Amino acid sequence: MDAKLRRLQKEIADLRADTASKITIELVDDSLLHLLGTFIGPPDTPYEGGTYEVDIVIPQTYPFSPPKMKFLTKLYHPNVSSASGAICLDILKDAWSPVLTLKSTMISLQSLLCSPEPTDPQDAEVAKHYMTSRESFNDTARYWAEIYAGAPPTEKKAGASNTEGEEKAATDGKKGKAPVKKAPVVDEIAAAGLNVAHVQQFEALGFERRKVIEVLKRLNYRGTNIAKITDDQVVEKLLS
Amino acid sequence: MSDSYDDDEYMEEEEEDLFEDEVMSDDDAAMDNEEGDYPVIPDKDKPKSYDVESKSLSVDDVQKDMRSQVEYVVSVFGLEPDTARMLLRDYGWNRERMTEQYMEDPSKVLIKAGIEPDATSPRSPIRSTSSQPPKESSFSFRRSTRKNPVPDPVTESKFMCPICCDDEPPSTLALACNHRFCSDCWSQYLEGKVRDEGECVVRCMKDGCSLLVPDSFIKEHSSAKTYDRFEELVLRHYVSHIAHLKFCPAPGCTDTVSCTAAATKSALDTVVPSVSCAHGHKFCFGCSIDADHRPVLCKVAKLWVKKCQDDSETANWIKTNTKECSKCQSTIEKNGGCNHMTCKKCKHEFCWVCMGPWSDHGTQWYSCNRYDDKAAIEARDAQSKSRISLERYLHYYNRWANHEQSAKLSAELYVKTEKKMEEMQLTTDLTWIEVQFAKKAVEEVLRCRATLKWTYAMAYYLDKSNEKELFEDNQRDLEKAVEDLSELLESPIEAETIPELRANMTNKTVYVQKRNEIMLEDTAQGFREGRWTWNVDLP
Incomplete structure (x- = not known):
């Protein structure tokens, strides 16, 4: 039998036998070369309790080349693209060794969630957010974990400004006639890790909400950074 | 940019081949010239003081x-x-x-x-005192087969290759670190590393183990093709780390050029290392901007090319579509509306037509008849001053680009000249060898245009001084000579004037060549003497 398939079968069998790690690997179709992995967000991180799905494509030269992995579940993390799920991790590139397995790689992904490397980012905007305002970053990452990865809602009140705004808007929605309609709009601001008041401030100047969010995200309009960015600069970007 | 140069080189090469088909050597031509009344076109291959020494x-x-x-x-x-x-x-x-x-x-x-x-050394004693079995430290790798009468410590306890999960591999291998894998996996790993990844530093397969796979191990456990590739990679590694060596960048060429004169970064402050390999591919040893950007230094050429990429289109557009605010010099584009302009930056209000302050216009909105007003004249003066640097840059850029464009048309010029040479043969009794003067003239024109092109980049950055004036005199002489010769190349062929044309063209070619040499020699000497002063800080 093909050495690659033999090894994959053993790896999958080993993972099924091991229930402690809470890592699962399933076949996507009949082939062993396209797999779907899941793991649970590690404790004491914003990702805690979320279920993260990873798309795994096994190259023909496996295990001499690393498997191609990307997140299917959206997550807010400096080393993971918030748009495509692409992962920046050395063992998935040049530091791969044929001795590493799908399980060890999944564990590495899990630990990547514990210790982000903002100096070698995949998503520069997220990394900037992480560097400037950790608390606000954690709130956003937690928010993403709750809405995308099915993490249980947090009990504690996340003190940061953005969630405050979100809650306020949510209660507004309940009072109004069409509460369902308003919810996704607020999502967008919280998901971008921005403050509702800031977005509304520029919206009031006649700019589209989507555009405002995009620009503020790009400028990293968060935490201490806000003091460094003048309103003119924001407007200039909004106009360009 | 470099791509287009490569293309050019190719074209030139092909064209040269065209000529070479007509069995003919430079020596023959020279001999022929000596017999006639025409001056001998000097041998271009003779080393000049501005050439750097190099070896292919x-x-x-x-x-x-x-x-x-x-x-x-x-x-x-x-x-x-x-x-x-x-x-x-x-x-x-x-x-x-x-x-x-x-x-x-x-x-x-x-x-x-x-x-x-x-x-490392076969003479070093076996570490028999170590806690490990002596067999393990005696050699960097061992082959163990199942036929081996002495069972391997690992195979004893039912070995399974951790990579392919084969529990009965025919043979296994381990380096000195004793991370054991089956030989099939080893050779696949080596093939992948060497052939696919192009690595000449291959480490043990175990993650985190930094033991290098010895060259002899690679030789023994991979295919001959893989090992050849490995040797090639080692050679590349060598050349890329030795400062005075460089591979010829021409596609498919395997030559390496050694140029000690340009091996250090500081040497590039005084020499322009245009070199060529044994196959005649020309390239600059110091940079990849142009095959030959003499007389200008690599770093100046780089500065110039970068400026051109950034600025020239923008500068052209600014020149035609904008004016500067007469107060704060911000560049303003008028994209509609009336002539009453308010500068967004300094809030200065002025008239777009006369550039004078708007306050003087009183109630005459939307029309301006105050062109000769004193304030307006002053404002326009300030405006034109701020345009000078832009104009200056465009002056040099346009000339630089013009010569570059001419060089790009070189292939066409060769074909055209060849046709002319055939025509001359038909209309007169001149032989193929005797009409070679036209080809020589084309070659010279192209070479000089390349020089001229880069003299404009140099002149842009030269400080205003007597030296620069002398430089520009040389430049002007060369340019005039080149244009004369180019014109002569375009002139129609008439049977009766051919001898005259031949004499004329050969004379001019020699003259142009002289001018080019003077230009290159003078600049090269200037670099050596540190005579040139720049109006920018060179990096």
């Missing part, structure tokens, strides 16, 4: 060079050639630094390079 090396030459480095280390430290080569590779072929540090602490250097200290 074949693959074998470089290999020999590399081997001698390895042999030196072998002879000094009594190391295995393999080990010496791996060490030198780890030190980026810096032999001095390697020998110095090795003398201080050999095992530290070896471990850092990923080499098992015990395995």
Whole structure:
């Protein structure tokens, strides 16, 4: 039998036998070369309790080349693209060794969630957010974990400004006639890790909400950074 | 940009081949000229003072060079050639630094390079006192087959290759670190690393193990093709780390050029290292901007090209579509509306037509008849001053680009000239050899245009001084001579005037060549003397 398939079968069998790690690997179709992995967000991180799905494509030269992995579940993390799920991790590139397995790689992904490397980012905007305002970053990452990865809602009140705004808007929605309609709009601001008041401030100047969010995200309009960015600069970007 | 140059080189090459088809050598032409009344076009291959010394090396030459480095280390430290080569590779072929540090602490250097200290010398005693079984430290790798009468410690306890999960591999291998895998996996791994990834530094397959796979192991356990590729990679590694060596960048060319004159960064402050390999591919040893950007230094050429990429289109657009605010000099584009302008930056209000302040216009909105007003004239003066630097840049850029464009049309010019040469043969009794003067003229024009092109980049950055004036005199003389010769090349062929044309063109070619040499020689000397002063800080 093909050495690659033999090894994959053993790896999958080993993972099924091991229930402690809470890592699962399933076949996507009949082939062993396209797999779907899941793991649970590690404790004491914003990702805690979320279920993260990873798309795994096994190259023909496996295990001499690393498997191609990307997140299917959206997550807010400096080393993971918030748009495509692409992962920046050395063992998935040049530091791969044929001795590493799908399980060890999944564990590495899990630990990547514990210790982000903002100096070698995949998503520069997220990394900037992480560097400037950790608390606000954690709130956003937690928010993403709750809405995308099915993490249980947090009990504690996340003190940061953005969630405050979100809650306020949510209660507004309940009072109004069409509460369902308003919810996704607020999502967008919280998901971008921005403050509702800031977005509304520029919206009031006649700019589209989507555009405002995009620009503020790009400028990293968060935490201490806000003091460094003048309103003119924001407007200039909004106009360009 | 470099792509288009490559294309040009190709075209030129092809065209030269066209001519070469007509069996003919430069010597014949020279002989012929000596017999006639025409001046001899001097041999272009003679080394000039502005040429840098360089040597073209074949693959074998470089290999020999590399081997001698390895042999030196072998002879000094009594190391295995393999080990010496791996060490030198780890030190980026810096032999001095390697020998110095090795003398201080050999095992530290070896471990850092990923080499098992015990395995380096066959003469070193087997570590029989160590806690490990003596067999393990005696050699860097061992082959164990199941036929082996002495069972391997690992195979004893039912070995399974951790990579392919085969529990009955026909044979297994391990390096000195004793991370054991089956031989099939080893050879697949080596093929992948060497052939697909192009690595000449291959480490043990175990993650985190930094032991280097010895060259001899690669030779023994991979295909001949893979090992050849490995040797090639080692050679590339060598050339890329030796400062005075560079591969010829021409596609498919295997030559290496050695140029000690341009080996250091500081040397590039005084020389422009245009070199060519044994196959005649020309390239600059110091940069990849242009094959030959003489007379201008690499860093100045780089500055210029960058400026052109950034600025020239923008500058052209600014020149035609904008004006500057007469108060704060911000550049303003008027994209509609009336002539009453308010500068967004300094809030200065002015008239777009006369550039004077708007307050003087009183109630005459939307019309301006105040062109000669004093304030308006002053405002326009200030405006034109701020345009000077832009104009200056465009002056040099347009000339530079013009010569570049002419060089791009070189292939066409060759074809056209060849047709003319055939025509001359038909209309007169001149032989093919006798009409070669036209081809020589074309070659010279192209060479001089390349020089001229870069003189404009140089002139842009030269400080205003007497030296610069002399430089521009030389430039002007060369340009005039080149344009004269170009015109002559375009002139129609008439049977009765051909002898005259021939004499004229040959004369002019020699003259142009002289002018070009003067230009290049003078600038090269200027660099050596530090005569040129720049209006920018060179990096």
